[in-house]
Amino acid sequence: MKKLFDWLDDRTGYRKITKEALYEPIPGGARWRYIWGSTLTFAIAVQFITGMFLWMAYSPSAQTAWESVYYIQHEMKGGWILRGIHHWTAQAMTILLVLHLMQVLIDGAYKAPRELNFWTGLILLQLVLGLSLTGYLLPWDQKGYWATKVATNLMGLVPWVGDDLQRLVVGGSDYGHHTLTRFFALHAGVLPMGIIALIGAHIYFFRKQGIHTKKPHKKKDGMFWPDQVLMDAVACLAVLITVLVFVRMFHGAHLSAPANPAESFPARPDWYFLFLFQFLKYFEGGREILGAIIIPGAVMTFMFVMPFLGGWKLGHRFNVFFIVVLLVGAGYLTWEAMDADKRNPEYQAALVQSDKDSHRVVELARGLGIPPEGAVTLLVNDPKTQGPKLFAQNCASCHRYDGHDGLGNEPADPQSAPDLLGVGSREWLTRFLNPEHIGTTNFFGNTAFKNGQMVKWVNRKLKNHFKNESEMTDDELDDREELNQVIFAISAEAQLHYQAEVDAADFPDADDRKDLIFDSACIDCHNYEDEYEPGETDGPDLTGYGSRQWLTELISNPANPKHYGENNDRMPAFGEKQMLTEPQIGVLVSWLRQEWYEPGR
Amino acid sequence: MTEKEPPEPTSGESPDDPQRRDFIKQAASVCVGGAVGAVPIAAGVAVYLDPLDKEATGSQRVKVTSLDGLPDDGRPRKFSIYADKKDAWTTFPKSPVGAVYIMRTGEKALKVLNVVCPHAGCFVDYIARDDEFFCPCHDSSFKKDGNIKSAHSPSPRPLDELKYEIDESGAVWVEFMNFLAGQKEKVPV
Ligand code: HEM
Numbered sequence: 001m002k003k004l005f006d007w008l009d010d011r012t013g014y015r016k017i018t019k020e021a022l023y024e025p026i027p028g029g030a031r032w033r034y035i036w037g038s039t040l041t042f043a044i045a046v047q048f049i050t051g052m053f054l055w056m057a058y059s060p061s062a063q064t065a066w067e068s069v070y071y072i073q074h075e076m077k078g079g080w081i082l083r084g085i086h087h088w089t090a091q092a093m094t095i096l097l098v099l100h101l102m103q104v105l106i107d108g109a110y111k112a113p114r115e116l117n118f119w120t121g122l123i124l125l126q127l128v129l130g131l132s133l134t135g136y137l138l139p140w141d142q143k144g145y146w147a148t149k150v151a152t153n154l155m156g157l158v159p160w161v162g163d164d165l166q167r168l169v170v171g172g173s174d175y176g177h178h179t180l181t182r183f184f185a186l187h188a189g190v191l192p193m194g195i196i197a198l199i200g201a202h203i204y205f206f207r208k209q210g211i212h213t214k215k216p217h218k219k220k221d222g223m224f225w226p227d228q229v230l231m232d233a234v235a236c237l238a239v240l241i242t243v244l245v246f247v248r249m250f251h252g253a254h255l256s257a258p259a260n261p262a263e264s265f266p267a268r269p270d271w272y273f274l275f276l277f278q279f280l281k282y283f284e285g286g287r288e289i290l291g292a293i294i295i296p297g298a299v300m301t302f303m304f305v306m307p308f309l310g311g312w313k314l315g316h317r318f319n320v321f322f323i324v325v326l327l328v329g330a331g332y333l334t335w336e337a338m339d340a341d342k343r344n345p346e347y348q349a350a351l352v353q354s355d356k357d358s359h360r361v362v363e364l365a366r367g368l369g370i371p372p373e374g375a376v377t378l379l380v381n382d383p384k385t386q387g388p389k390l391f392a393q394n395c396a397s398c399h400r401y402d403g404h405d406g407l408g409n410e411p412a413d414p415q416s417a418p419d420l421l422g423v424g425s426r427e428w429l430t431r432f433l434n435p436e437h438i439g440t441t442n443f444f445g446n447t448a449f450k451n452g453q454m455v456k457w458v459n460r461k462l463k464n465h466f467k468n469e470s471e472m473t474d475d476e477l478d479d480r481e482e483l484n485q486v487i488f489a490i491s492a493e494a495q496l497h498y499q500a501e502v503d504a505a506d507f508p509d510a511d512d513r514k515d516l517i518f519d520s521a522c523i524d525c526h527n528y529e530d531e532y533e534p535g536e537t538d539g540p541d542l543t544g545y546g547s548r549q550w551l552t553e554l555i556s557n558p559a560n561p562k563h564y565g566e567n568n569d570r571m572p573a574f575g576e577k578q579m580l581t582e583p584q585i586g587v588l589v590s591w592l593r594q595e596w597y598e599p600g601r
Numbered sequence: 602m603t604e605k606e607p608p609e610p611t612s613g614e615s616p617d618d619p620q621r622r623d624f625i626k627q628a629a630s631v632c633v634g635g636a637v638g639a640v641p642i643a644a645g646v647a648v649y650l651d652p653l654d655k656e657a658t659g660s661q662r663v664k665v666t667s668l669d670g671l672p673d674d675g676r677p678r679k680f681s682i683y684a685d686k687k688d689a690w691t692t693f694p695k696s697p698v699g700a701v702y703i704m705r706t707g708e709k710a711l712k713v714l715n716v717v718c719p720h721a722g723c724f725v726d727y728i729a730r731d732d733e734f735f736c737p738c739h740d741s742s743f744k745k746d747g748n749i750k751s752a753h754s755p756s757p758r759p760l761d762e763l764k765y766e767i768d769e770s771g772a773v774w775v776e777f778m779n780f781l782a783g784q785k786e787k788v789p790v
């Protein structure tokens with residue numbers, strides 16, 4: 001064995017190198033204040049290791065980036081831990097960078113002869129921030145997509161070459177496959193290579209000049225190994241444990257809904273860039289270049305000059321003062337940005353909505369599988385989440401859904417058309433035919449039909465049907481039962497899935513059910529199964545009332561002869577006027593009929 | 602530590618004498634350092650090993666052809682199989698997953714063979730001249746019933762036979778699946 005090592009040493013000289021690496025003297029002994037550089041090196045190593053393994057499962061393209069990260073996070077064993085470590089170590093690194101920088105500045109370790117050390121450190125800082133920025137886009141979720149889009153759009157501010165620069169970074173005029181391939185090559189190739197080269201230089205310069213120690217020395221001189229190494233290792237352990245606590249708490253890292261260019265998301269960068277984001281708000285249009293490029297550039301340039309000032313006592317004080325002001329300022333801006341968001345109800349609502357979407361899309365991906373077009377289509381075609389949004393945008397200025405706009409908010413405009421929760425169901429029709437309800441805002445109260453024939457008829461003919469049962473005569477009870485049968489028969493036309501069982505139980509024979517409708521007073525005014533010529537009746541056709549087709553035709557054009565004809569109140573022809581696409585109407589109809597994928601249904 | 606000691610000159614000592622170093626400190630450094638390094642590596646390796654954990658694809662019942670589409674003389678015909686395929690995160694509806702040879706062996710009896718050679722996975726060809734299946738990769742030859750023909754064939758087993766069903770309309774349904782190559786037994790993948 002010894003011979004083998006001797007041979008190896010003879011050929012490589014490894015003993016001398018390890019000796020030099022380990023037995024570096026530390027005047028004044030090992031100290032906790034020297035740990036920051038080592039924790040950063042450790043964090044970078046963690047990122048390289050976890051990044052490499054993520055790479056084995058990650059696929060950079062607009063149809064597969066989110067999907068592969070979803071697969072890592074939710075389907076691969078231990079994937080969420082791996083992704084979580086990469087995510088949270090990136091966050092920890094930002095903090096460690098600031099601490100390292102503070103220690104170097106306060107202790108004066110940046111001064112001559114360590115200028116090169118300091119400069120390589122500053123470049124490393126920017127490379128790491130570059131990795132965070134490029135990494136943020138890689139999952140191709142709403143959060144990363146919109147935040148990064150804002151960042152690259154700001155590049156357009158660079159004088160003369162801004163547009164070209166932006167096009168090069170984005171890989172085209174708009175976000176897509178090449179944005180991801182380029183960002184990923186930067187993230188996993190170019191920037192890490194730069195980091196390796198600069199860390200090499202950084203550590204070489206550090207060893208060349210020896211450690212800069214903080215005076216006074218309170219202890220005996222020590223050695224890097226094992227005194228400082230042990231402290232460093234313990235510090236790394238503390239960093240790792242902190243990271244693991246966050247990984248556990250957040251079950252890895254958050255993945256918001258897949259990027260959707262048609263659905264904006266309130267763009268916010270990750271927390272460590274928030275101060276820049278907030279800083280920009282101080283510059284009015286046309287002058288953002290000051291806040292986005294000139295001032296941050298000037299600050300960076302000044303930091304590069306710091307070692308020259310540091311040789312001079314007052315200069316050193318100024319440097320420290322400058323960095324403290326910078327950090328306090330950045331801290332204040334961060335707080336200001338967070339505070340503004342906290343008090344912004346629209347932003348909070350958007351967050352809640354985005355959270356719902358991110359849960360829902362995972363449910364859909366698991367239950368229905370992800371189609372080759374990508375997971376974004378799962379959400380776009382999902383009635384449960386899209387229905388309410390379409391309703392809020394297009395219908396809620398007049399209608400309500402369970403008293404709200406579909407999303408749970410109070411619309412600005414007063415209600416002037418029926419509440420559509422459960423439209424076509426037995427409960428809905430029963431309330432509609434109740435004299436106490438039909439004239440309220442929940443039905444025809446604020447419509448042109450308020451004093452129409454239907455309301456009059458209900459008030460005249462059905463007033464005894466909805467009395468308290470204990471006050472009804474036997475005849476009235478019979479009438480009520482008869483009315484119920486007609487209501488149920490009409491409601492069955494809707495073929496609502498949630499009523500399928502009672503429909504089938506109550507009406508085993510379809511013809512018997514139809515006869516109930518034919519024989520009812522409804523057919524005095526409403527058409528049913530071509531009983532009348534088209535246009536001969538005023539009320540909407542009851543054939544397939546509340547069914548998919550009926551609702552689709554109504555939304556496409558409520559003024560068609562089968563529905564309200566010339567009597568149509570204000571409702572626009574969403575389909576014929578191309579205010580909504582056919583698939584959008586389909587989604588709305590499915591939502592109103594409560595037809596959507598539900599796990600275990 | 603408050604007492605002030607004059608800094609010892611480091612050069613006078615022999616720093617390269619490891620015996621003098623505190624052994625416990627060294628051991629602790631190695632353990633802690635090893636542990637913090639092991640965590641990210643372990644997380645990565647665990648995820649890398651994930652494929653070992655996933656279940657076999659199993660079989661899919663696929664409608665391939667109709668009885669009328671098969672020659673009466675018992676010649677094999679090759680059919681591509683289109684089925685729903687799940688590839689990691691993507692679900693592909695009706696995409697190509699493989700191919701089979703189907704031949705008549707009786708009025709309502711068929712033989713269905715997976716075209717994949719059990720040796721190393723090439724597609725075998727039906728050679729009408731010799732009335733055999735021949736693998737162009739390493740020259741395995743199979744009789745029409747799928748059994749190995751020439752003793753020189755490297756294939757460890759006959760061609761993989763698949764189950765089928767003929768419904769009332771005469772449509773042929775195949776229980777399509779693949780098996781591990783190179784094994785003596787048929788192990789589904
Ligand atoms: C200092 C080094 C690095 C930093 C600060 C960093 C930062 C980040 C960040 C913030 C993300 C987004 C994570 C998320 O929230 O989902 C990310 C994702 C990713 N990074 Fe890194 N990274 C570093 C190094 C690397 C390296 C060296 C590689 C590959 C060799 C890599 C591969 C990846 C991959 C594949 C993803 C996408 C997977 C995902 O988002 O979960 N990273 N990185």
Ligand code: FES
Pocket residue numbers: 718719720721722723736737738739740741755756
């Ligand atoms: S693969 Fe067929 S003989 Fe080798």
